[in-house]
Amino acid sequence: MEFGLTESQEFLKDSARKFFAGECPSAEMRRLMETDTAYDAALWSKLTDQGYTGIIFAESLGGVGLGKVELMLLMEEAGRALLPGPFFSTVVLAGSVLDAVASSAHKNKYLAPICRGEVRATVSIVESNASWNPRDIRLNAANGKLTGEKLFVPDAAVADFIIVIAHNGVFVVDSKARGLKISPMRAMDLTRKLYAVEFNDTPAEEIGTTANLARALDIATAALAAELVGGMQRTLDISVEYAKTRKQFGKPIGMFQAVQHQCADMYLETESARSAVYYAGWALEENSPDASTAVSIAKMYASDAGRTVGNRGIQIHGGMGFTWENDIHLYYRRAKGSETAFGDATFHRERIASLVIDSEGVTAKSV
Amino acid sequence: MDLNLTKEELTFRDELRAWLANNLPKDWNEWREKPIEESFPYLRAWQRKLQDGRWAAVSWPKEYGGRGATLMEQAIFWEEMARAEAPPMANSLGLGLIGPTIIAYGTEAQKKRYIPKILSAEEIWCQGFSEPNAGSDLAGLQMEARLDGDHYVVNGQKVWTSYGWIGNWCELVVRTDAGVAKHKGLSVLLVDMKSPGVEVRPLRQMTGESEFNEIFFRDVRVPTENVLGKVNDGWNVAVSTLMYERGSYGARLHLIFKRAITRLIELSRSVQRNGRPAAQDPLIRQKLAQCSAEIEIMRFNQMRAFSRITATGVPGPEGSIQKIFWSELNQRLQQIAQELLGPYGQLLGGDPHAVDKGIWSYAYLRTRGNTIEAGTSEVQRNIIGHFVLGLPRSY
Numbered sequence: 126m127e128f129g130l131t132e133s134q135e136f137l138k139d140s141a142r143k144f145f146a147g148e149c150p151s152a153e154m155r156r157l158m159e160t161d162t163a164y165d166a167a168l169w170s171k172l173t174d175q176g177y178t179g180i181i182f183a184e185s186l187g188g189v190g191l192g193k194v195e196l197m198l199l200m201e202e203a204g205r206a207l208l209p210g211p212f213f214s215t216v217v218l219a220g221s222v223l224d225a226v227a228s229s230a231h232k233n234k235y236l237a238p239i240c241r242g243e244v245r246a247t248v249s250i251v252e253s254n255a256s257w258n259p260r261d262i263r264l265n266a267a268n269g270k271l272t273g274e275k276l277f278v279p280d281a282a283v284a285d286f287i288i289v290i291a292h293n294g295v296f297v298v299d300s301k302a303r304g305l306k307i308s309p310m311r312a313m314d315l316t317r318k319l320y321a322v323e324f325n326d327t328p329a330e331e332i333g334t335t336a337n338l339a340r341a342l343d344i345a346t347a348a349l350a351a352e353l354v355g356g357m358q359r360t361l362d363i364s365v366e367y368a369k370t371r372k373q374f375g376k377p378i379g380m381f382q383a384v385q386h387q388c389a390d391m392y393l394e395t396e397s398a399r400s401a402v403y404y405a406g407w408a409l410e411e412n413s414p415d416a417s418t419a420v421s422i423a424k425m426y427a428s429d430a431g432r433t434v435g436n437r438g439i440q441i442h443g444g445m446g447f448t449w450e451n452d453i454h455l456y457y458r459r460a461k462g463s464e465t466a467f468g469d470a471t472f473h474r475e476r477i478a479s480l481v482i483d484s485e486g487v488t489a490k491s492v
Numbered sequence: 493m494d495l496n497l498t499k500e501e502l503t504f505r506d507e508l509r510a511w512l513a514n515n516l517p518k519d520w521n522e523w524r525e526k527p528i529e530e531s532f533p534y535l536r537a538w539q540r541k542l543q544d545g546r547w548a549a550v551s552w553p554k555e556y557g558g559r560g561a562t563l564m565e566q567a568i569f570w571e572e573m574a575r576a577e578a579p580p581m582a583n584s585l586g587l588g589l590i591g592p593t594i595i596a597y598g599t600e601a602q603k604k605r606y607i608p609k610i611l612s613a614e615e616i617w618c619q620g621f622s623e624p625n626a627g628s629d630l631a632g633l634q635m636e637a638r639l640d641g642d643h644y645v646v647n648g649q650k651v652w653t654s655y656g657w658i659g660n661w662c663e664l665v666v667r668t669d670a671g672v673a674k675h676k677g678l679s680v681l682l683v684d685m686k687s688p689g690v691e692v693r694p695l696r697q698m699t700g701e702s703e704f705n706e707i708f709f710r711d712v713r714v715p716t717e718n719v720l721g722k723v724n725d726g727w728n729v730a731v732s733t734l735m736y737e738r739g740s741y742g743a744r745l746h747l748i749f750k751r752a753i754t755r756l757i758e759l760s761r762s763v764q765r766n767g768r769p770a771a772q773d774p775l776i777r778q779k780l781a782q783c784s785a786e787i788e789i790m791r792f793n794q795m796r797a798f799s800r801i802t803a804t805g806v807p808g809p810e811g812s813i814q815k816i817f818w819s820e821l822n823q824r825l826q827q828i829a830q831e832l833l834g835p836y837g838q839l840l841g842g843d844p845h846a847v848d849k850g851i852w853s854y855a856y857l858r859t860r861g862n863t864i865e866a867g868t869s870e871v872q873r874n875i876i877g878h879f880v881l882g883l884p885r886s887y
Contacts, residue, residue: 425785475778
């Protein structure tokens with residue numbers, strides 16, 4: 126048993142870190158967050174050149190064919206850089222849904238262009254009831270048309286197509302389709318833009334059933350938790366750095382235990398979230414029977430820890446942490462958005478509860 | 493990253509399982525609730541049996557009677573022992589902490605003299621570290637060891653000594669030079685507990701039991717050949733022992749915690765809360781789920797730490813995460829138990845209404861010690877702050 130990363134996994138993580146540091150430093154991230162969509166075509170083509178847009182997809186589709194652990198590592202580094210724009214929406218979310226539910230013809234039509242970096246896409250799931258449980262989806266397709274509204278859809282304005290999770294199937298809507306209205310939702314996270322998407326008798330192409338959706342959502346959920354870990358790591362790093370250099374009472378504030386112990390807790394929370402995320406990535410890759418539980422454990426822990434690490438980091442920075450100028454609030458904003466996306470900690474605790482408390486018969490049998 | 497057991501690990505596990513199937517005592521349940529003074533010969537015999545199968549100290553090098561087991565194999569060992577509900581070993585400090593320290597720092601003569609009898613449980617070891625005025629500030633300890641010819645003459649008091657009442661030998665940290673910085677004047681002595689001037693008293697703790705002792709040393713003469721490591725290098729020797737303590741302890745806890753949460757989940761189905769089973773109460777469900785998840789994360793952390801230690805060779809300060817994690821989690825676990833049991837939670841063993849023979853009231857009190865023993869949570873956070881994150885020392 127080996128919980129460490131392999132040499133090639135270390136290499137991927139390291140090169141991703143260097144890539145994001147070089148191509149998306151803080152100044153560039155801040156420039157993009159001030160734009161309407163946070164999307165940059167030049168950055169996208171560099172992501173494509175790295176193979177990131179096809180990271181986990183089959184080579185026959187133009188992908189790289191790497192595993193879920195590698196996806197976690199890439200997302201962790203993207204999170205560390207607070208990568209703006211539709212990478213998560215397009216590659217992780219839309220890509221995984223297409224990979225899980227679509228026929229090979231539909232994969233060639235929609236997933237292959239994602240791998241090749243030619244298109245942006247997103248997935249619309251949540252409705253006004255704000256439930257991440259697919260059972261609560263009301264939107265129905267009738268005669269190949271959709272009418273209704275989806276909320277909190279990431280990066281919809283730059284998507285060439287939007288995947289719609291409806292009650293009775295999974296559909297693709299072209300961005301230029303009739304009756305489609307995309308309106309920005311003004312949300313905390315400035316680096317990942319959210320939208321309300323309205324359909325009014327909008328033509329939609331059915332690409333599959335919701336039966337295989339769970340696995341795709343598990344992959345996206347774990348990847349989002351991985352991204353949170355990267356944000357936590359960055360928050361920890363800049364907080365520790367600040368605690369070493371900022372002086373009060375003639376000493377670095379990191380010398381005071383009240384500050385030092387906050388840093389220690391940030392470290393404990395970050396490392397624990399990372400362990401849970403890596404395990405979830407591995408369980409997904411292996412199709413382990415506990416994969417869904419592992420994903421919930423990771424998202425539950427990372428959702429809470431992302432917030433508390435941010436709380437502690439801002440507090441350690443004192444007045445500087447409360448300024449617009451310091452990057453720490455940008456990570457804090459992303460962490461809040463990611464905390465609720467795909468179910469917050471409360472949602473995942475209930476999902477774990479239903480697996481560990483209500484499944485008495487199941488566990489009894491398997492033992 | 494590959495979390496499947498390797499062929500070697502599977503072989504190790506299967507060999508152990510087969511051995512346990514043939515050798516596990518059937519009557520442990522009759523003994524487990526007796527006072528340890530009564531069950532100690534039983535635990536000694538069990539350890540001897542384990543060592544006959546070369547299972548008592550799997551982590552030790554083969555030449556010293558171990559199996560040279562990797563950390564993963566050690567984790568497997570403790571998981572299998574917990575799974576089988578095997579009795580503990582009599583000489584747990586000797587096997588887990590002091591033996592490895594002697595192997596690392598001892599002379600050939602010391603290894604030859606002490607190691608075999610640690611393995612056979614013939615000589616039980618205790619640890620003389622804390623003093624009344626040296627708890628977290630261990631390096632500030634006062635116990636004086638004055639050189640007198642080829643002996644040290646030891647005076648002072650130790651406290652919180654596990655197994656003091658039965659210990660034949662003690663790994664004792666003493667001050668051999670009072671004139672230098674506090675970390676630089678310490679030495680470790682291996683002390684025969686039958687030496688004249690050693691007095692052991694029980695220390696009654698808040699649970700009512702006496703797991704620990706106070707030990708008084710009055711003009712106790714210890715031969716200089718019993719120094720472990722170099723004179724005045726005792727801090728490094730002692731820290732090495734503490735690292736083993738923090739690193740290895742977590743491995744055996746996963747199944748123990750898992751068993752506890754499984755029992756709480758079972759209880760939640762029968763305990764009523766607001767007119768329905770607690771298992772249906774959303775708040776209780778949240779807490780049970782949180783706890784179950786954290787128990788798994790504890791294990792993931794452990795496995796990751798093991799993989800890291802395997803690369804570097806020695807347990808490092810990351811063990812402090814594990815210490816904080818398990819001790820605080822255990823307290824949260826017991827708090828949930830209390831919430832679930834309501835007024836029944838306070839009932840002690842022996843009360844006819846007590847749930848599970850009163851283990852929950854006992855554990856609630858006992859777990860307060862978890863964040864204090866083996867390095868307080870505060871000290872662990874100092875270690876992370878200074879040694880892991882590179883923050884300046886706070887003291």
